[in-house]
Amino acid sequence: MAQPAILHLEHVTRQFSGTGTPAVHDVCLTLPQGDLLTLLGPSGCGKTTLLRMIAGFEPLQSGTITVAGRKVTAPGHWVPPEKRSIGMVFQDFALFPHLKLAENVAFGLQKLLKQPRQIRTRVAEVIELVGLQGLETRYPHELSGGQQQRVALARALAPRPALILFDEPFSNLDVHVRSYLRHEVRTILKTIGTSAIFVTHDQEEALSISDQLAVMRRGRIEQMGSPEEVYCHPRSRFVAEFVTQANFLPAQRKDDSWQTEVGCFGGDSTNLLPELAGEVMIPQEDLILEPDPNSPVVIRDRQFLGRERRYCLVMPSGQEIHARTQVGEVLAVGTRVQVSAVAHNLRVFPTEADYGAN
Numbered sequence: 001m002a003q004p005a006i007l008h009l010e011h012v013t014r015q016f017s018g019t020g021t022p023a024v025h026d027v028c029l030t031l032p033q034g035d036l037l038t039l040l041g042p043s044g045c046g047k048t049t050l051l052r053m054i055a056g057f058e059p060l061q062s063g064t065i066t067v068a069g070r071k072v073t074a075p076g077h078w079v080p081p082e083k084r085s086i087g088m089v090f091q092d093f094a095l096f097p098h099l100k101l102a103e104n105v106a107f108g109l110q111k112l113l114k115q116p117r118q119i120r121t122r123v124a125e126v127i128e129l130v131g132l133q134g135l136e137t138r139y140p141h142e143l144s145g146g147q148q149q150r151v152a153l154a155r156a157l158a159p160r161p162a163l164i165l166f167d168e169p170f171s172n173l174d175v176h177v178r179s180y181l182r183h184e185v186r187t188i189l190k191t192i193g194t195s196a197i198f199v200t201h202d203q204e205e206a207l208s209i210s211d212q213l214a215v216m217r218r219g220r221i222e223q224m225g226s227p228e229e230v231y232c233h234p235r236s237r238f239v240a241e242f243v244t245q246a247n248f249l250p251a252q253r254k255d256d257s258w259q260t261e262v263g264c265f266g267g268d269s270t271n272l273l274p275e276l277a278g279e280v281m282i283p284q285e286d287l288i289l290e291p292d293p294n295s296p297v298v299i300r301d302r303q304f305l306g307r308e309r310r311y312c313l314v315m316p317s318g319q320e321i322h323a324r325t326q327v328g329e330v331l332a333v334g335t336r337v338q339v340s341a342v343a344h345n346l347r348v349f350p351t352e353a354d355y356g357a358n
């Protein structure tokens with residue numbers, strides 16, 4: 001049986017006064033109980049505005065929002081933020097600098113729990129959940145960035161919200177802490193079965209943390225699905241570009257294959273365009289490079305990334321493409337190479353002039 005929805009948005013729209021287009025435009029989505037959703041999209045596409053509307057900080061022009069089966073926003077109906085059973089964690093942690101760790105965590109509980117003993121018990125529980133035992137009397141400035149983020153999480157979890165909203169929670173942390181903490185946060189949320197929405201610009205973070213991924217563009221959700229679905233079956237060139245960072249080569253159709261300036265690629269029959277021209281998408285990890293002194297494609301740069309190498313190649317037109325290869329044979333910068341691709345993931349999109357705009 002399908003899980004009941006923890007969040008349901010119907011035709012949610014918000015246009016700020018003095019602007020020509022809505023910041024969030026006709027967004028519909030349903031999040032099953034216990035799922036983690038990530039909103040991914042370029043700067044200004046409406047991610048924060050959407051979170052703020054769900055939290056109740058931002059009014060809507062139209063649409064309805066339902067949290068845990070209860071309508072919280074609808075025409076003529078408005079439940080204030082503190083009554084929505086929603087927790088928020090921000091990029092800058094927003095801890096109170098004059099309160100100790102345990103006092104920060106207890107902050108939202110005073111109104112909910114009458115007995116000081118109940119508050120102490122709940123504070124101790126969530127501090128243990130996020131692994132900060134022993135640091136209860138420290139002030140925020142005596143904690144590392146990663147520890148401060150855990151305090152923010154503990155504070156959001158303490159009132160047992162139905163849903164937690166995270167707006168770029170890891171972007172102020174260094175890369176190691178970030179990668180460790182995002183998996184720990186996922187584990188904690190999964191352990192207690194709390195649903196969450198994360199906002200990020202980071203495509204790797206979006207793929208690794210979420211059960212559902214929604215890619216936003218110009219206030220709309222362009223595609224929503226599991227990370228695998230969105231990565232392997234991007235519905236548009238924009239989604240493909242944003243999520244996979246693949247190469248897109250201008251191509252002309254020739255029977256069943258597509259002719260590019262670096263060679264012919266076999267078409268994917270599920271994705272054949274009626275057009276005679278388009279752009280072939282080739283994931284960086286699917287490119288195969290073979291040294292060939294007669295090839296017009298030259299290696300311009302090579303980066304060592306630990307488990308793989310990333311090559312930057314220049315095609316005759318001057319367009320750059322990128323290939324990621326397992327660490328094996330090393331090709332020198334300046335080497336001429338033939339380019340081919342593992343065929344299984346090949347897709348072709350209509351040429352889209354302004355795909356990069358948000």
Ligand SMILES: Nc1ncnc2c1ncn2[C@@H]1O[C@H](COP(=O)(O)OP(=O)(O)OP(=O)(O)O)[C@@H](O)[C@H]1O
Binds near residue numbers: 016023046
């Ligand atoms: N209070 C406001 N008044 C007017 N316009 C606003 C307001 N808040 C946001 N906007 C506009 O709405 C659009 C969406 O903004 P939003 O902050 O939701 O984007 P975002 O996707 O969170 O971007 P980022 O990734 O940079 O945080 C932007 O064009 C922004 O300038």
Ligand SMILES: [Mg+2]
Binds near residue numbers: 047048049
């Ligand atoms: Mg934002």
